Amino acid sequence: MxxxxxxxxxxxxxxxxxxxxxxxxxxxxxxxxxxxxxxxxxxxxxxxxxxxxxxxxxxxxxxxxxxxxxxxxxxxxxxxxxxxxxxxxxxxxRAFVFQDFALMPWASVLQNAAFGLKMQGVGKAERLEKARHYIGEVGLAGFEEKYPHELSGGMRQRVGLARALAVDAxxxxxxxxxxxxxxxxxxxxxxxxxxxxxxxxxxxxxxxxxxxxxxxxxxxxxxxxxxxxxxxxxxxxxxxxxxxxxxxxxxxxxxxxxxxxxxxxxxxxx
CATH class of the missing domain: 3.40.50.300 (P-loop containing nucleotide triphosphate hydrolases)
Incomplete structure (x- = not known):
């Protein structure tokens, strides 16, 4: 050390x-x-x-x-x-990963993960492709259409991480x-x-x-x-x-x- x-x-x-x-x-x-x-x-x-x-x-x-x-x-x-x-x-x-997940409860996992890209003006097809990639990277493949209330706390935090990674900061x-x-x-x-x-x-x-x-x-x-x-x-x-x-x-x-x-x-x- x-x-x-x-x-x-x-x-x-x-x-x-x-x-x-x-x-x-x-x-x-x-x-x-x-x-x-x-x-x-x-x-x-x-x-x-x-x-x-x-x-x-x-x-x-x-x-x-x-x-x-x-x-x-x-x-x-x-x-x-x-x-x-x-x-x-x-x-x-810079991308921020919040302690309290900061997910939109009315949006799916895929929509939440793609949200930062949407705010950047990235086209729908491209942002959904990137979001799917990072959802897979954080171990949530297959949960793209689930909503935050259907996920455990750990899974919700993974969505927040995928959203931060997707914007490629x-x-x-x-x-x-x-x-x-x-x-x-x-x-x-x-x-x-x-x-x-x-x-x-x-x-x-x-x-x-x-x-x-x-x-x-x-x-x-x-x-x-x-x-x-x-x-x-x-x-x-x-x-x-x-x-x-x-x-x-x-x-x-x-x-x-x-x-x-x-x-x-x-x-x-x-």
Whole structure:
């Protein structure tokens, strides 16, 4: 495990910057209503094709930072660059996977998966073809004509993921996407996410409360301190290449990294 301390929020000095960053967070702060200081001077870069998790105690600003990158919130100070361009709002190069699925209850699985493409003006035949492809990629082939109320929570989340993948965004922003499903489904999702990352070669920014999940799926883990959120540590799990999902959960490096992160974060847990 490689751990870079950044308690004074100077991660850009203590950690080598990615050589091919797709997202740059520059001196970002966020204050809500003039009273709640959610984020304080965050400086980060995210590598193209990598999965980075944001981890930290409740209220540390993980989701706030994710929504600022998505363009759903504006920073109080600082700026976000995606592919070298300043973020002023949502854009087609970014897709958001919501924690609560955010599906249209009156629309079928196929219609939900194709919705983002429809908003982009993609023709019906093309968008349905792409939607069917990604429905298959997330393991829902055969459920195209079902409706959200006919699906389990895990299946509904797969529809949300298929919708995000279908728009072919460069960056997928995922806000605790597996928190609402049972443990068995969550583990399967984690394995599927690793496979999709390899197949799709997209950049993932992933918010989670789970230390085990962060270590399992991530190329890099950014740990935030309690409010106001600052970078406390940046961790590169030194997991061996080519290890199977089952072997990974028993791997000594994986287990040691989980324990080290818990030791760092436990002081913030009441």
């Amino acid at each position: 490689t751990v870079a301390l950044a308690a004074d929020n100077t991660a850009e000095r203590s950690v080598p910057k990615p050589t091919n960053p797709i997202i740059e967070v520059r001196n970002v702060s966020k204050v809500y209503g003039g009273a709640v200081h959610a984020l304080d001077k965050i400086n980060l870069s995210f590598e193209t094709g990598h999965l980075t998790s944001l981890l930290g105690p409740s209220g540390c600003g993980k989701t706030t930072l994710l929504k600022i990158v998505a363009g759903l919130l504006q920073p109080t100070d600082g700026e976000i660059l995606v592919k070298g361009k300043k973020v002023t709002g949502p854009g087609p190069e 460069d960056v997928l922003l995922m806000d605790e996407p597996f928190s609402a499903v049972d443990e068995q489904t969550r583990r399967k999702f984690q394995e599927d996410l690793i496979r999709l990352r390899e197949v799709e070669n997209k950049t993932f920014l992933f918010v989670t409360h789970s230390i085990e999940e962060a270590v399992y799926v991530s190329d890099r883990i950014v740990m935030l301190s309690p409010r106001p959120g600052r970078i406390s540590e940046i961790i590169d799990p030194d997991i061996p290449d080519g290890i199977s999902p089952d072997e990974l959960r028993r791997n000594g490096t994986y287990l040691d990294t989980v324990e080290e992160i818990w030791r760092s974060i436990r002081k913030y847990v009441e």
